[in-house]
Amino acid sequence: MSEVLVLVDHLDGAVRKPTYELLTIAKRLGEPSAVFIGPADKATEVADKVKAYGAEKVYAVDDAQIKGYLVAPAAEALQQLAEKASPAAILIPSSVGGKEIAARLSIKLESGLITDAVDVQAEGGAPVTTQSVFAGNYTVTAKVTQGTPIITVKPNSAAPEESAGAGSVEEFTPEISEAAKTAQIVASQPRKASGRPDLNEAAIVVSGGRGTGGDFEPIEGLADALGAAVGASRAAVDSGWIAHTFQVGQTGKTVSPQLYIAAGISGAIQHRAGMQTSKTIVAVNKDEEAPIFELVDFGVVGDLKTVLPAATEKVNER
Ligand code: FAD
Numbered sequence: 060m061s062e063v064l065v066l067v068d069h070l071d072g073a074v075r076k077p078t079y080e081l082l083t084i085a086k087r088l089g090e091p092s093a094v095f096i097g098p099a100d101k102a103t104e105v106a107d108k109v110k111a112y113g114a115e116k117v118y119a120v121d122d123a124q125i126k127g128y129l130v131a132p133a134a135e136a137l138q139q140l141a142e143k144a145s146p147a148a149i150l151i152p153s154s155v156g157g158k159e160i161a162a163r164l165s166i167k168l169e170s171g172l173i174t175d176a177v178d179v180q181a182e183g184g185a186p187v188t189t190q191s192v193f194a195g196n197y198t199v200t201a202k203v204t205q206g207t208p209i210i211t212v213k214p215n216s217a218a219p220e221e222s223a224g225a226g227s228v229e230e231f232t233p234e235i236s237e238a239a240k241t242a243q244i245v246a247s248q249p250r251k252a253s254g255r256p257d258l259n260e261a262a263i264v265v266s267g268g269r270g271t272g273g274d275f276e277p278i279e280g281l282a283d284a285l286g287a288a289v290g291a292s293r294a295a296v297d298s299g300w301i302a303h304t305f306q307v308g309q310t311g312k313t314v315s316p317q318l319y320i321a322a323g324i325s326g327a328i329q330h331r332a333g334m335q336t337s338k339t340i341v342a343v344n345k346d347e348e349a350p351i352f353e354l355v356d357f358g359v360v361g362d363l364k365t366v367l368p369a370a371t372e373k374v375n376e377r
Contacts, residue, residue: 061147062116063089064140066133066160067109068152072101074108076260077152079219081212082112084179086222088186089147092116094140096133099123102228110226112219118231130156131239134163139233141168141207148186150179153211161211170206177216177313177336186210194309195332214259215315215336258288258305263318266290266307266334270323270344270363273300277367278322284374290314290334292324308333322363326351343367 063085068075078093085091093114095105102119109117118140125132137160141149149164151157153175165172178189186208190199202208258264265287267278275289282289290307291300307314309329319337324330326342326349334340335354342351347360359366 061089062092062144064118064137064144064146064149065091065093065114066137066149066151066157067093067095067097067105068154068157069095069097069105072097072105074105075152075257076219077154077212077214078109079112080214080217081150081152082109082114083217083220083222084212085148085150086113086220087179087181088184090115091224092118092144092146094118094120094137096120096125096136097122098126099230102230106226106228110224111221113222113224114226115224117226117228119228120231120233125235125240127244128240129242129244130159131163131242132233132235134160134167135235135239136231136233137164138167140231143231146207147184148208148210151209151211153213158211161209165206165209168206168209170209171203172209172211173201173203174211176210176212179210179212179216191332194328195335196328213313215313253289255282256286256288258290258307258312258314261288261314262316263287263320264290264307264314264316264334264337265320265322266292266324267295267301267322267363268292268324268330269294269298271295271300272323273298274364275301277363277371280371281320281322281367281374284371285318287318287320288316290319292321292327292330306333321351321355322367324351325349326354 065081068077093109099121106117151161176188265282291305296306309332315336317338320341322343340355341357342355343359352358
């Protein structure tokens with residue numbers, strides 16, 4: 060069975076959930092091999108994590124010489140690894156950096172690239188992808204017709220499935236060109252920790268829209284009571300009430316939590332594009348005609364300023 064390379068999404072060795080989703084997809088296509096570009100002393104720890112999701116092999120690329128450079132060295136490392144392993148496909152997280160790595164890699168390998176897949180299935184052994192475009196109005200099915208399929212997959216596109224792999228670590232030392240080291244990070248500011256889960260990874264998301272009138276306290280209160288992440292509509296972001304990193308939708312994040320609570324959000328098609336695959340959707344809106352009610356599992360017609368604090372109180376009582 061051919062290998063399928065999965066680029067590990069991590070923060071200083073802490074593996075992020077999209078990696079497990081990609082490994083789950085990789086298993087449909089062949090034998091998953093994780094590619095960890097990071098500190099050498101974290102490789103075993105990472106291997107322990109990814110083997111529980113089916114990684115048979117973990118290629119450890121020590122980033123000591125390339126840390127702090129932008130994406131070009133990672134693309135070179137993956138190119139050299141692909142030339143050595145001849146994988147059936149290469150899966151990369153659909154982050155900003157991931158998509159740039161994928162684009163560079165596709166040119167280097169002269170291979171077809173599909174970005175922002177929301178599903179990948181095997182058809183006759185080859186990956187066939189699904190993309191959701193024009194705010195979810197069209198679904199595109201595509202496959203790569205030249206070279207090694209390189210696919211970036213949006214977070215939350217697959218439910219991670221545990222499956223034991225060997226997780227054997229193999230060091231890989233690529234030759235990184237000087238040309239790849241021409242752009243370096245000079246400073247990076249860690250985001251202020253909110254203590255809440257990451258929006259991409261949270262099991263519960265509580266989102267606020269224009270209906271909050273700029274007061275996110277009821278949203279944050281309920282989110283904290285439920286251990287949820289906070290999200291927002293673009294109207295709330297454009298009003299300057301909350302940062303763009305919290306935006307859910309076509310031009311924000313795509314989330315697919317177990318529970319999505321939309322408060323003071325009308326349910327525009329562009330917002331739905333980022334949350335409509337959530338398992339259970341609850342809306343609180345004072346307009347019973349609001350389009351969001353068309354896709355909810357539970358709807359509350361009411362003022363979020365009273366409904367949310369009441370819900371928070373009940374949750375806190377438990
Ligand atoms: P509104 O549509 O103004 O709705 C506010 C809702 O709050 C109303 O339904 C109202 O009844 C309700 N309400 C008011 N007060 C209360 C209260 N006290 N209690 C309860 N309910 C109350 N939008 C996104 O969200 N994400 C995107 O990524 C995105 N991308 C876009 C990309 C493009 C190219 C375009 C053109 C638009 C995009 N939009 C996006 C914008 C989108 O079209 C909507 O304008 C936006 O989602 C509306 O946000 P909203 O629901 O918060 O505001």
